[in-house]
Amino acid sequence: MAAPRVSVFPSPQELGPALAQLVAERAAGGGDRFSLGLSGGSLVGLLARDLPAAITGPATTGPAAPARWLLAFCDERLVPLEHPESTAGAYQTQLLPRLPGPPPRVLTPATGLPPAAAAEEYAGQLRQAFPGDDVPVFDLLVLGVGPDGHTCSLFPDHPLLQEEDKIVAALTDSPKPPPERITFTLPVLNAARSVVFVATGGSKAQILKRILEGGEEQPLPAARVRPASGELLWFLDEAAAKELNIPVEKHSVL
Structure with missing residues (x-):
């Protein structure tokens, strides 16, 4: 289990293209397809702004072409697609129409079901997409982190942090509205070949x-994401990284 690699950029304006380039590079990495798991929130706008440009030109029809992608969502609020809190809805309106060429295959949660049924239905989609794998192994997961240290819909001190059997779990008591959600569990996050966390702004600094300096008896949810055999990356802006006392890779304005 390798130590996380922390990259610090002057602002989100420089971080966004670097994140897009990372996705494009991993997409071009070979294999029959590229499996990508995305989180919502501010990541939607960041990727919608910078990812299309990173995969135009030769990448449109080459190994990085979106037609080769399997796209899933790392968690979802159980609201209609047109609701402003819908992660799938946000990507369908902001990112997917801007991608070049034939679209990726997208696994979309059935948000009209009760939480437990929605979680099982989405787990079924994953099992079909990753046949033969007890736990899906994504090529890349792009995750955010909340001001309380949560990631996906895995919150501090929540029982779902102990889930070891399910690949998708339901919760009806999210401390952040809306309360009904489904989420990838830690076994899925820690099976990925690459995980990149993205965090910006001074409100995330503490x-x-x-999370990154550790030493807590009960690690926060984001600190529990340590891929067993994959790489762990953190992309931060200077405001978010201002309190860190660990080695980081600083990137200047391009």
């Missing part, structure tokens, strides 16, 4: 110090 929680990032706790």
Whole structure:
């Protein structure tokens, strides 16, 4: 289990293209397809702004072409697609129409079901997409982190942090509205070949110090994401990284 690699950019304006380039490079990495798991929130706008440009030109029809992608969502609020809190809905309106060429295959949660049924239905989609794998192994997961240290819909002190059997779990008591959600579990996050966390803004500085410098008896959810055999990356802006006392890779304005 390798130590996380922390990259710090002057601002989100420089971080976005670097994140897009990372996705494009991993997409071009070979194999029959590229499996990508995305989180929502501010990541939607960041990727919608910078990812299409990173995969135009030769990448449109080459190994990085979106037609080869399997796209899934790392968690979802159980609201209609047109609801402003819908992660799938946000990507369908902001990112997917801007991708070049034939679209990727997208696994979309059935949000009209009760939480437990929605989780099982989405787990079924994953099992079909990753046949033969007890736990899906994504090529890349792009995750965010909340001001309380949560990632996906895995919140501090929540029982789902102990889930070891399910690949998708339901919750009806999310401390952040809306309360009904489904989420990838830690076994899925820790099976990925690559995981990149993205965090920006000074409001994240204190929680990032706790996550990345460690030493807590009960690690925060984001600190529990340590891929067993994959790489762990953190993309931060200077405001988010300002309290860190660990080695980081600083990137200047391009």
